[in-house]
Amino acid sequence: MLVLGIDPGLTRCGVGVVTGRPGGSCSLVAVEVVRTPSDADLPDRLLALDRRLGELVAEHAPDAVAVERVFSQHNTQTVIGTAQASAVAVLAGARAGLPVTTYTPSEAKAAITGSGTADKAQVTAMVTRLLRLADPPRPADAADALALAICHIWRGSAKARLAAAAGGGARSGRGWGGRR
């Protein structure tokens, strides 16, 4: 299963592509931080992010997209930009006909470290270990995106096994109408 994880942000948007199997190990396919200049106009920033995410989805053709869910406890000024970037991220997957799942930061942290309150250093350390990387992914947005992808492979796999046991299909994602 190939999953593209996105840690949304207007200034820095982490993208991590990971492949892995249910109960098996995971491997890094690609990692990138998409940046847009903070002094650029909003339409320019959203369009640049939309184009790059669209390219990455087309290039890697993942089975699913996992996006960090935006939370209201963030600073309200920051949350607007993060929410706008998350909409672009979700659309990048949905437009391509892929199932898109959102995870809270706590869900991703718990999946990777066993604790929903793990700090950034712990998440980075576990991502580095789980993907057997020589160096920790930097910046934190890159590690967070990889953590989301690993989280989805593990949690999605559990859901798929449950669905199979219940007599359902192996793929729980929504079917979209395909690329527009």
Next chain:
Amino acid sequence: MLVLGIDPGLTRCGVGVVTGRPGGSCSLVAVEVVRTPSDADLPDRLLALDRRLGELVAEHAPDAVAVERVFSQHNTQTVIGTAQASAVAVLAGARAGLPVTTYTPSEAKAAITGSGTADKAQVTAMVTRLLRLADPPRPADAADALALAICHIWRGSAKARLAAAAGGGARSGRGWGGRR
């Protein structure tokens, strides 16, 4: 000048298309409220909104798109959905290669009623009068979208006259690379 105004929202997104000239009167071309069910998944809602806004932009081929700017003083839970819808709205214009301008609610109210603190009834009354409508547009999201379009025609016109007087071109919008 044909302007498509958008009052972004996930549950109700107002869209108003208005034509008008600098210093002249404005006329209604179309008005619609795009709705997505509040119990649907986020990817479904964003994709449905994206598709309908894309259709409306293609159908009306406006000269510009005006979108209400999201404000941090809103309720933080509501502001996330509004910010996500606003990203879809801005992208709908930007992807089509159109200049997209955002206006605060106060700017739109001031342009239409003379007061940045006008209430919804006053905005609706002025939109009805300025567009010479038999009945007030309902719901308020429809009136707000029309107010944004009128605001842009009047303010954009003023900017264009200033640019022309300064020896610049009549169109101040950014040039995009066209539809993807």
